[in-house]
Amino acid sequence: MIEVNRITRASTGSAATAKRRVQDFFQKRARSVSTDAAGRAQIGPRQIYILPTGYGVLYGAALFLMLIGALNYENNIGLLFTFLFAGIGLAGMLHTWRNLVGLVVEMRDGAPVFCGQKASFPLLLRDPRPREHAGVRVTGPRLEACAEDLPVNQPRAMAARARAEVRGILKPGRFRIETRYPLGLFRAWSYVESDVGALVYPRPAAPGQKPSESPGYRPNPSGDRGIGADDFAGPRPYRPGDPPRRVDWKAYARERGLVSKQFGGDRAEELWFDWWQLPPLDPETRLSLLCRYVLDAARLNLHFGLRLPNLTLAPQQGERHKHRCLTALALFPETS
């Protein structure tokens, strides 16, 4: 990864480096809005940057031409119109700035996603004052832009999406909240520091990849305990005290009387997904494979454990266990 980066930088030359340095210089010094403990950030009047857009520059150039023409021909009505357009442009600038002042932004953690998918960070925009904010756009170096209008006294929920390209924790970091409303001549923006993140699981390998070697089916060390919770063993008549979940309600509906489902259990071999048992691939591929196994096993509701160089998760089953395993894979330290 880093290697690749170095190559690109070398090939694009010093101009790009210089540009990047300038950008970094300003980025580091730019004022930004910090979030409070609740994750809310209110944009204050001094945290807003404003510059003309390309269209604003075009508008200005056209006004300049009109001005020269009107002055040359002493065309006072043309002059008045030109100045009126200039005045409207300036008033628009104030409105653009005011369109951000006082806005409260709240970004929350995104739900976990797999690498290659898009993480979605819930966003709440509101203004405690009765103000309209139209055309508010949220964007960032890693975020896909999204826009929304806020009518008076109506908070708006939206989702900022970011493509998850590396497993681990995806942090959008500092993002931008900007607007061009009302005239599109100026763009006002604020940087908002955010500490939210979304967990990115490794990209699952293509489905159908069976563990190549014996992935270590082991007999349950505690042996067959007869009645368990895992494997359906067959029906038996209902006895008082059976939990209602075990009652075969479908059979009852078919008027076969009360029948309890009996589970024989916990005697299936334990499934271990083991880092060390995989072929000697690079770590990311191994994590992809392990991710696929975990997903498949969880779909089949199997009992499985995960063994990584840095930690071992004892065999269990269920959604929570699956997520624990996937989290472990996501957060597996990068080896280089």
Place this chain on the structure above:
Amino acid sequence: MSRLPDSRLAREHIGWLSALVLLIAAPLSRHLDPMITGYIGGLLLLRLAAVRWPQVKPGRWLLLVLTLLGTALVLISYHTLAGRDAGVALLTSMLALKLLELRRTRDLYVTMVLALFLSVSQFLFDQSLGLAVYLLVMTLGLFALVMDISRARPASARLGLLRQTLMISLQGLPVALILFLLFPRLSGPLWDLGLGGRQGVSGIQDWLEPGSISGLIRSQAVAFRVSFQSERPDTAELYWRGPAIWQTDGVRWTRAPRVERLEPAETAPATEERRYRYEVTLEPTGRHWLFALDRPSWVEQGARITRDYQVLARQRVDERRRFRAESVLGRRTADLSPLEKTLALQLPAEISPRVRRLVETWQDSGRSPRQTVALALAHFYREPFHYTLDPPRLGADPIDGFLFETRRGFCEHYATALALLMRVAGIPSRIVVGYLGGEFNPLGDYLIVRQSDAHAWTEVWLPGEGWVRVDPTAAIHPDRVELPDELDALGGGAPLRFRLFDPGPLRDLLHGLSLLGDTLNATWNRWVLGFGQQRQRQFLSGVGLGSLGEFDLVLLMTGGCLALLGLSAVASLLRWHRERDPVVRLYGSFCRRMARVGLQRDAWEGPRTFMQRIGQQRPDLAAELTTIEQLYLRLRYGAGSQTDLRVFRQRVRRFRPGGRFRPGGGART
């Protein structure tokens, strides 16, 4: 999801933009070549049709062909691509073509800027108030459209959008006014595209022959407007003096440039002289002379008064021109110079014997020139002379024919005839052309002088009195004044000497409306169109800024705009601080009320501890305090709704802790 800055345009927006461009370009059809108008109109209609039926939209190749066709048409019509007409034609056709390839919001912005440009360039053709208002409305429509585009989704309420556009424009108005008043004007053009505008200017000429004024009398066009700074003279004294005419060949009378070069002669002050100061706004004439009340004594810089009391401007009046002048009535002029005497007695080569005989009958021994003049006027009164707009044609000796045969004529006939008769009698005379009277507009407190007020009269030089104005037209018997039908329709607007009948109430109303329209137009001319360098200087010295140079103006203007922007920003900031959090503000007001009754909140006290403490000290308030506390906590730290906020505000505002302790009762009042 929602729109991003450069997303595809909605069909609705394309439709609105096309309609607005069509409306903006429509007034141009009066000025552009019909072929170009047809081409552009066709493109715009095609565009509008394509909004409804997208399949008719031309493809890329057809567009290219259409572009080439447009350029070719402009070249064929104007033989150039530069210049005002060709330039505007090209701009309009490019705009129409751009409309046919609208795809993204960026295209809309570019089109909008072009359309604004097109609106302003139309003022090169027409600067009327009506057009300005029309284009203002249309351009505001463009701004509303751009506003809709800058939103995430199209606005649900069109009316709200228009209201916001109007608000922004009103907020932009002060800046526009500062710029307009203070922006330094150029004294002359940097370059000249040769904008025509000389053609078709009708008005008084500096020569006179039968028919040269009666052609003007049917024109209702405004010649100039006058506002008096002093009181107004009587209507009968409103002789507006234009060129003075001396030389004649028997048919045509012309100016005497040699007299004009002379300095004005000293005049003797009269016992009864009246002085009038006024300002004239002269419509373009394409000539050098200005019009002033007979006789001008002073005119502001840029013009001079000649020996024969013409006011000549240094520059040709190609634009509307405003000047101040002063006239003195009742002052005696000086003796004639030899040159003036020669010119004022100059006669055409041939004078018919009938004319000589007529003059001889007035010249009995001992009659003073004044008496001779009176006899001549009496001749016009007694004999069947008619005053008519449609005089019969005259032959090679028009004066003879008029005096003895047709006896029907207009002011130029009478003025030339009298001048000639006086010269035959040995009395120096000349003719003055100009305007007589004018209509007072009470709404704008100014006088409107129209082309139909054009007039010519005679001046004779009498020993001891100097030049005296003699208007032979006034000597005609009123019964023999023929009112032309066209003038009947003008009602009160008819020239003074035809205004003989009562125009009736409906005419009066219409006439009042037309006066109102003229007032608007005059105000428009004065404050917008005429606000050039000269007028700006006048305005600035009027407000005590006359000493400012151009650089100071720019500084003042920039400072003014920045101050305006700063003020509105500060106003927003103050409001921001005030409104930052209504809950915090209301809680603060609640605490202040408690403090007033002696229950000060300590800095370390959170809402709960504080409420508990005051609840113990004032059990009478306990119920109310609990409600307020709950609402506050919910609003500040929980999920308070808008209803909560409203109730909280109500409770806090109504909360009167008072000083009295009422056991068992609430504190509600």
